[in-house]
Amino acid sequence: MITLPAELRHALDTMTARHHEQDLARAAIQLTARYRQPIHEPALRSAADVAAYAATRMPATYAAVTAALTQAATCVPDLQPVTQLDVGGGTGAAIWAATTIWPSLRHITVIEREPAVIEFGRHLAVSASHPAVRNAMWRRSEIRTDLSRPPADLVTLSYVLGELPPAVRDPVVRWLAEHARMVAVIEPGTPGGHARVLAARDQLISLGMRIAAPCPHSASCPLSGGDWCHFSARLPRSGLHRRLKSAELGFEDEKFSYVIATSGSAVLPGSRVLRHPRTRKGLVTLTLCADGVREENVSKRQRDVYRAARNVAWGDPWL
Ligand SMILES: C[S@@+](CC[C@H](N)C(=O)[O-])C[C@H]1O[C@@H](n2cnc3c(N)ncnc32)[C@H](O)[C@@H]1O
Structure with missing residues (x-):
């Protein structure tokens, strides 16, 4: 079971409690509908949208990123990243996850387009015990390959690739990999998410990076005939989450696909x-x-x- 850090859970509960539950429930339904569209308009439009995202999705994306980066840390044991760039960072799930895995992180930059999302993420970050999360630099920007960006040991792109127009996905992945020691791309565990991860994997390999996880090799993916791969991270459901999603179980299983590439060496399992x-x-x-x-x-x-x-x-x- 992957649980949020206590200070993040507390900050999330405090910030979502500022909204009427009916508003959050309405926003959560709309969000789910928007996320079901193949390419959707910006999903997080209002403060209630962002709070609903943070309540219903952030714990799950945190769990998925934590599970993926845990495998990355095992396969690249000599990496102690100091800098992180989180692209399409949302409310900050991937920076909280990365600092849990690598306390070595010191400087974090988040790129995010939506001001309401940045405001929420910043508020959460204030309560972090890790100074790199507390002091993270939030840059309001569209993701563009001509954007100047700080060099980063670790680059994360979590649940974002599917929101980008198909034509820009490969160039964005190549841009992310510039000077990175590790690139982590995480997508929903669906056939579409897996296909986007595979395309990102091809780009990273073509740049000379090695795949560290989940694949134990950098050769072509052996899955064929419509088969695809994904993983699952279990996390507890808060009471609010249960009510907003009309769910009964006390946990949920977040399905995700991912790829981790490194420019250094990796210790691969058989x-x-x-x-x-x-x-x-x-x-x-x-x-x-x-x-x-x-x-x-x-x-x-x-x-x-x-x-x-x-x-x-x-x-x-x-x-
Ligand atoms: C599904 S959320 C994922 C947020 C976060 N990475 C996570 O894992 O929880 C996608 C985020 O990417 C941002 N985003 C989508 N397209 C973007 C773009 N072209 N430029 C900047 N941010 C973008 C959205 O505003 C949203 O906050």
Whole structure:
């Protein structure tokens, strides 16, 4: 379960409590409808839109980015980023997530187009215990490849690529990679999100970067025939979230697709678990991505490997 840092949870609750719940509920419904359009008009128009986004989506995007960057940190253990550029940063999910994984971060720049979003993100950031989040520089701008940008060890683009016109996505990814030691692109875990991540992956490889996660190689993606890959991060639902989304369960599973590329070296696992492991009596079946996709049966007779297989989860590295 990936939970928000306590100070972020508290700040979010305080800021969303400034709005009537009916307004938030209305805004949440409209947001969902707008996000279902393939390319939508700016979704976060009013203060209520932003508060509804922060209440219903930010904890989930935080969880997805945290899960992706956790894998990145495992595969690129010598990276201790000092600078981060978060593009289309929204209310700041990816900067909170990155500083949880890498306390080494010192200087953060967020690029975001919508003033109401920046205002909300800044207010949340004031309560951060990490100074890099508290002192983050929020730049109001359209994402453009001719935009001057500070060099950054870590560049994050979380749940943004699908909002950009298709023609600019590849140039934007190439622009993000300039001088970066690591680029993280995270998208919703849908066939469309996966396709955008794959296209970003191709761009990053063509620039000479190595894929650090989730793929255990930088060769072509072995998935074919309409198959696609995504992962899942579990997070608790707040009471407000349950009410706004008319949900009953006390948790939600955020599905996401992602790619992490590095300009340095990566320590890659032999394979990665692509689906929930299936456990039957004395047998664990893993669907693995290596240089191809394969099923592996691990039986009780394999003792230590079997024990490891029982503990491994969807999205984890495997032997
Ligand atoms: C779905 S939100 C994701 C926010 C955040 N990265 C997260 O993971 O929660 C997309 C954000 O990108 C911003 N955005 C979309 N297109 C943009 C553009 N062309 N220039 C600048 N910001 C943009 C939106 O205003 C919004 O805040």
